[in-house]
Amino acid sequence: MFNQFHSLLEIGTERSEWSISVRVQALWKSINRTTNEFRGYNMVLTDVQMNVTFFNLFGESFEKALKAMAEAEVVIVIACAKVNKYEGELYLTNYPATRFYLNPKHYSLIEFENSITRKKAEEQLLSKMFTIAEIKNLTDTHIQKDVRCSVKVKKVEEQYNWYENCCPGCGEEVNKVEGRFRCTTECKRNIPWPDKRFRLTTVCSDASGILAIIFPDDEIQRIIGKEVFDIENDESQVGADGSTFPPLLKQFEKRDYIVTITISALNINKTCKVYKAKKLDNPEENLGENEPAELKSAETVDHTMETVSETVAEPRTSSPPTEKSSNRPRGIKNKIPVKCGILAETPNTKMKKS
Ligand SMILES: [Zn+2]
Known part of the structure; x- marks a missing residue:
């Protein structure tokens, strides 16, 4: 199940099982404007961007677990979330089957972290403007x-x-062999109508x-x-x-x-x-390219930005059970609990006393 993650852009309400691998970009409390009552925690996740709300007790337990993390960067695995749409935007929320795992030791997470490191290095390289002389002197790295x-x-x-004639199958350039276009690199066949590319x-x-x-x-x-x-x-x-x-x-x-x-x-x-x-x-178009997109509010109530403390050093934790959550599910009888391949890696599922 965790061999391949879905892009956040692929997630929809049409099915109940998705594997995503994301980072928390922002985390804030949702407070009811009139009653001052705590409603839940909202998160913005990226691989691109995904809104997540953990309601009530589940949100509180998530906050505690996150504050207990010693690492500066925390990868959160959400197992079994409910996909909703709110004001046209996709949201993930918790329902009784939901579990979260913070920095779990799992090979797919290691690959995910490596890919982030690679991506950061690529972005750093692209942020520099090379001169032609520098490009001619680049090394094999x-x-x-x-x-x-x-x-x-x-x-x-x-x-x-x-233009060049290309094989529609593999994209390689094709040339005429005995009067007919033939892909000699990959496909080993004649190409009656090659793609023409500039x-x-x-x-x-x-x-x-x-x-x-x-x-x-x-x-x-x-x-x-x-x-x-x-x-x-x-x-x-x-x-x-x-x-x-x-x-x-x-x-x-x-x-x-x-x-x-x-x-x-x-x-x-x-x-x-x-x-x-x-x-x-174009040099002019390029100027605005890296401007960050504005974060959109998750709900029409006041949001208090919450700074996550990273000072408490505790071992890796997993999520507490959610059976006692007061956030009663609606109409989930047809939902089948999804097996989570990560359970074997995170044996501690007890509620943490604090
Ligand atoms: Zn080909």
């Missing part, structure tokens, strides 16, 4: 890593094909030097709003005999872009001096 640079397109090369070779520059960069198909399509097929069949672009280089593709010249380049092993060992771009951004 950068193989298959993405780096960004701010460049001006000096020239779109016209002597190379502006492949634009450019010469780009910054103050530190010049670099040959291939612009990718999806970004060219996005920028010019056309596919290869549209241009190939447009005489105003390719001429009556189809041999003219499309003027539409020359429009990239003299433009500034922030280019995200994926560094290949061939780039590092200097076998290939042409770099492949993955993404093209």
